[in-house]
Amino acid sequence: MTEQGPAPGLERGQDRIRFVGAWTLAGAEACLPELEALSSRPGRRLVFDLSGITALDTTGAWLIVRTERRLRAQGARLAREGVPERYRTLFHELEQRAPGSLRPPPPVRDGLLAALGRPIVKGFDELFAFLAFTGEAFVQLARLLPRPQRIRWRALFADMEQAGARALGIVGLLSFLMGVVIAYQAAVQLRLYGADLYVADLVGLSMVRELGPLLAAIIVAGRTGSAYAAQIGTMKVNEEIDALRTLGVSPLDVLVVPKMLSLAVSLPLLAVFGIVAGVCGGMVMTGLLLDLSAGVFLDRVADAVSLRSFLLGVGKAPVFALIIALIGCFQGFRVEGSAASVGRHTTLAVVQSIFLVIVADAQFSVFFSWLGI
Amino acid sequence: MQAPVIEIRDLVTRFGSHVVHDGLSLEVRRGEVLALVGGSGSGKTTLLREMILLTRPERGSLRLFGQEATGLDEARARALRRRFGVLFQHGALFSGLTVLENVAWPLVEHTRLPAAVREEMAALRLRMVGLDPEAARLRPSALSGGMIKRAALARALVMDPELLFLDEPTSGLDPASADAFDSLLLDLRRWLGLTVVMITHDLDSLWRVADRVAVLAEGRIVAVAPLCELLHHEHPAVRAYFEGPRARRRIGEC
Ligand SMILES: Nc1ncnc2c1ncn2[C@@H]1O[C@H](COP(=O)(O)OP(=O)(O)O)[C@@H](O)[C@H]1O
Ligand SMILES: [Mg+2]
Numbered sequence: 013m014t015e016q017g018p019a020p021g022l023e024r025g026q027d028r029i030r031f032v033g034a035w036t037l038a039g040a041e042a043c044l045p046e047l048e049a050l051s052s053r054p055g056r057r058l059v060f061d062l063s064g065i066t067a068l069d070t071t072g073a074w075l076i077v078r079t080e081r082r083l084r085a086q087g088a089r090l091a092r093e094g095v096p097e098r099y100r101t102l103f104h105e106l107e108q109r110a111p112g113s114l115r116p117p118p119p120v121r122d123g124l125l126a127a128l129g130r131p132i133v134k135g136f137d138e139l140f141a142f143l144a145f146t147g148e149a150f151v152q153l154a155r156l157l158p159r160p161q162r163i164r165w166r167a168l169f170a171d172m173e174q175a176g177a178r179a180l181g182i183v184g185l186l187s188f189l190m191g192v193v194i195a196y197q198a199a200v201q202l203r204l205y206g207a208d209l210y211v212a213d214l215v216g217l218s219m220v221r222e223l224g225p226l227l228a229a230i231i232v233a234g235r236t237g238s239a240y241a242a243q244i245g246t247m248k249v250n251e252e253i254d255a256l257r258t259l260g261v262s263p264l265d266v267l268v269v270p271k272m273l274s275l276a277v278s279l280p281l282l283a284v285f286g287i288v289a290g291v292c293g294g295m296v297m298t299g300l301l302l303d304l305s306a307g308v309f310l311d312r313v314a315d316a317v318s319l320r321s322f323l324l325g326v327g328k329a330p331v332f333a334l335i336i337a338l339i340g341c342f343q344g345f346r347v348e349g350s351a352a353s354v355g356r357h358t359t360l361a362v363v364q365s366i367f368l369v370i371v372a373d374a375q376f377s378v379f380f381s382w383l384g385i
Numbered sequence: 386m387q388a389p390v391i392e393i394r395d396l397v398t399r400f401g402s403h404v405v406h407d408g409l410s411l412e413v414r415r416g417e418v419l420a421l422v423g424g425s426g427s428g429k430t431t432l433l434r435e436m437i438l439l440t441r442p443e444r445g446s447l448r449l450f451g452q453e454a455t456g457l458d459e460a461r462a463r464a465l466r467r468r469f470g471v472l473f474q475h476g477a478l479f480s481g482l483t484v485l486e487n488v489a490w491p492l493v494e495h496t497r498l499p500a501a502v503r504e505e506m507a508a509l510r511l512r513m514v515g516l517d518p519e520a521a522r523l524r525p526s527a528l529s530g531g532m533i534k535r536a537a538l539a540r541a542l543v544m545d546p547e548l549l550f551l552d553e554p555t556s557g558l559d560p561a562s563a564d565a566f567d568s569l570l571l572d573l574r575r576w577l578g579l580t581v582v583m584i585t586h587d588l589d590s591l592w593r594v595a596d597r598v599a600v601l602a603e604g605r606i607v608a609v610a611p612l613c614e615l616l617h618h619e620h621p622a623v624r625a626y627f628e629g630p631r632a633r634r635r636i637g638e639c
Pocket of ligand 2 (some may be wrong): 429430474
């Protein structure tokens with residue numbers, strides 16, 4: 013991109029090739045085919061006459077040098093003449109710095125077996141690493157609980173605000189809509205049997221036992237689990253995690269334990285809020301569709317939802333919270349080096365935590381039915 | 386006399402109420418190496434970012450290659466940007482690409498050269514800055530600080546720019562690498578007629594490669610002159626900067 017000048021070109025004589033014009037990157041595309049078209053037979057004498065060159069940069073010089081090399085390899089006896097004084101060292105430098113081929117060795121590719129095995133081994137690695145991480149986090153938690161003054165309360169409360177209080181709006185809105193949807197489906201079906209009243213039972217129980225906690229957990233996984241992974245991952249890329257370690261502070265203490273505790277408190281509260289919003293949604297929808305007053309609806313819900321159902325429903329939330337916090341933080345710590353890696357692990361954090369939350373929910377169902385509650 | 390490559394007049398920059406540049410003027414001549422010095426936080430990086438069209442000054446005029454460069458639309462700014470290379474203070478290599486891909490990246494974006502030629506060009510720049518060919522396939526996260534600097538320089542050079550901006554190029558390099566860097570810069574200038582603007586605290590670099598040194602203080606360029614003249618300059622900020630024993634030692638060599 014140095015000085016613009018006349019376009020680069022070749023004047024081809026008998027055994028003399030004269031280079032004219034500005035041999036710079038700007039003209040490189042244009043003159044490359046012409047250079048590549050040059051060829052020679054063994055023993056031929058050739059002169060590259062560079063006296064017509066008006067401007068030269070490293071790109072242009074390299075194009076000339078590589079062509080010379082190619083022709084010499086074909087057996088030409090090649091000489092360079094008329095190099096303007098100020099470009100001598102550039103050519104000298106190129107020949108010094110770039111002897112032989114410049115192509116770096118190609119990356120090693122996996123064979124079929126390795127390509128098959130590597131992800132499996134990686135998967136197991138990740139599983140074991142996650143188990144180790146979980147164990148470590150709980151050990152650290154157990155160490156801190158007897159000494160509450162060492163818990164990072166400031167970080168914990170800041171996180172509760174971010175992960176809990178600020179999620180109230182979205183959790184409330186989505187739960188409300190979920191209540192509307194369930195009430196609508198239930199009303200349409202139950203009206204056929206004249207069992208209008210049971211809409212309230214259905215909305216209340218499904219929100220309390222399943223949908224309230226699950227919906228809150230999924231929203232928090234998307235909102236907060238991803239934030240955990242991105243925050244820790246970026247800190248890892250910036251070597252902030254290493255800095256913490258060398259300052260004698262456990263990253264688990266500073267980053268992971270406050271997040272576990274904060275989510276374990278916030279998520280159940282969010283779930284309760286979601287349940288209330290969902291029941292309201294159901295109530296509004298039933299009021300519109302059926303001849304059921306709000307008072308009657310709420311009485312039915314109160315009858316249908318026992319304290320036991322409430323505890324079993326909301327009691328799942330802290331478990332979901334720990335899953336989300338642990339996966340988010342774990343994926344953050346798995347980040348290696350690049351910004352792309354932060355993105356990849358953030359995605360993984362969300363996908364894995366939602367997956368595990370639903371698996372855990374299913375296990376709770378199996379477990380509760382086995383206990384008969 | 387040729388028009389200056391960069392011409393800054395009465396530049397004002399403010400962050401909130403904090404005035405960083407307050408009527409700053411500076412000219413960079415074609416083919417010179419101009420070093421920009423000044424205390425930490427005096428606004429050197431900010432000035433550099435304005436020259437490379439990343440930050441807009443609040444007031445004042447900036448001319449690059451003789452064209453007015455404030456308030457350019459994106460297309461014109463892009464055309465200007467192709468003509469200069471930038472080495473950021475921390476390298477700013479793309480973390481998702483290998484070193485070789487990083488260096489070849491401007492060629493991919495701006496030219497239609499075949500991939501093999503692009504790779505050669507990138508590899509050539511890596512050799513020129515003295516990086517091992519083995520490092521070409523590594524990702525930036527696997528490089529040391531000095532290697533990152535060199536790879537970033539290679540990327541800044543790959544388009545054969547007329548103008549090169551360097552933000553603390555030798556900080557974090559071992560003395561031998563820093564010397565090699567200085568030599569490379571001098572060579573490049575000789576071959577390509579390169580104009581260089583560099584921020585540096587490295588007295589050896591100032592001594593060896595800078596044709597003129599501009600001292601930034603109090604939001605202005607308080608002095609621009611060859612290093613030797615600056616050592617005798619009477620402005621208090623300049624004196625403060627070159628007061629230390631490291632700088633004094635150079636006086637004898639003037
Ligand atoms: N984006 C920004 N927002 C607010 N203040 C900034 C910003 N960038 C730089 N500054 C301030 O401008 C001043 C100059 O910074 P900088 O140009 O980075 O200094 P240096 O000379 O050390 O490179 C500093 O006081 C810094 O705090
Ligand atoms: Mg700076």
